[in-house]
Amino acid sequence: MKAKDISGQAPGGKRTKLADVLPLDTPYVIQIFPIYACNFKCGYCIFSSDKARHGFISDEVIMDFELYKKCIDDIARFPEQVKVLRFVGIGEPLLHKRIAEMVAYANSRNVARTIELLTNASLLTPAISDALIGAGLSRLVVSLQGTSAEKYRSVCGTSVDFEGLLGNLRYFFHKKGNTQVYIKIIDCALEGKEDEQRFRELFGDVCDTLAVEHAVPIHSGVDYEKVLKSKEEPVTQFGLPVTDVKICPQPFFTLQINPDGKVVPCYSFEYPGIMGDCHDQSVSEIWKGKKFQEFRRSMLEGTRNMGTICAGCNIIKYRLFPEDVLNDAAERLKKFYSC
Secondary structure, eight states, X not given: OOSEEOTTSOTTOSOOXXXXXXXXXXXXEEEEOOBSOOSOOOTTSGGGSOGGGSOOOOSOSBXXXXXXXXXXXXXXXXXXXXXXXXXXXXXXXXXXXXXXXXXXXXXXXXXXXXXXXXXXXXXXXXXXXXXXXXXXXXXXXXXXXXXXXXXXXXXXXXXXXXXXXXXXXXHHHHHOTTOEEEEEEEGGGOOHHHHHXXXXXXXXXXXXXXXXXXXXXXXXXXXXXXXXXXXXSOBOTTSOBOOOOSSOOHHHHEEEEOTTSEEESSSOSSOSOOOEETTTSOHHHHHHSHHHHHHHHHHTXXXXXXXXXXXXXXXXXXXXXXXXXXXXXXXXXXXXXXX
């Protein structure tokens, strides 16, 4: 196996201690949510539940390309480059017909150090691979759902040409140029240690890094009793110990732009608030705006004081990295978020 196994580590590498660098004039991460649709219905994901249980996600299914360009032009006005511009969200980015153009436009405006796309790769073809690589994609993150076509049907309720999927990933890796490839698989898609070894043998030579991640209970509409592996001690998605989260760090370093142009302060599917609308404001105005600042200031009082959505959210609990803990810095930081 040529790939480096990064199971149990932060996929993006070494992290900065967040409390030491706040407040940020430029967000570290901006997520672009290009399309609210998926061709899979994985048992641990919101798409496995009835749409009526999803709650409000977006007024639009597909992000308009002209709105997207405006957002990228706005991002280019930040004082520094964004560390990561990530194409992800609640859905499969490759379903957006202009996804390669989106990557190319962001690259042409030099808005981020890393342009990343998260995909299930079932729609990846040589033509799409060539387009993404040519567009300047920095990193392709592939989320697998099994090591066979049979397991795919079990996990995500979809028939997949498994050998074709592997062949398309092999093509991408062969043609990748400077693009890094990270392939991960969720533990509930594996059948024990032998299957885990099969995952490494099958995909260890078609990526730069790989990992086994953990299914975690982060969506309120999903029955996790059916999908979670039994664990003596709960762990995060990345295999780290679960700790109590008093302050959610996400609003302090990231934002997400939804298909309808609305900006949310975190990756939760149940939004604690809409921070702004990119149709009417620039991304930087929203980032520095009164509503976002007040939200951060309130967050420094603790998630339990933020209302039912934040108080009951499991997203950050199961995705927290030690470098992002703000508990001991809260009092010192409050002065930076007073409006």
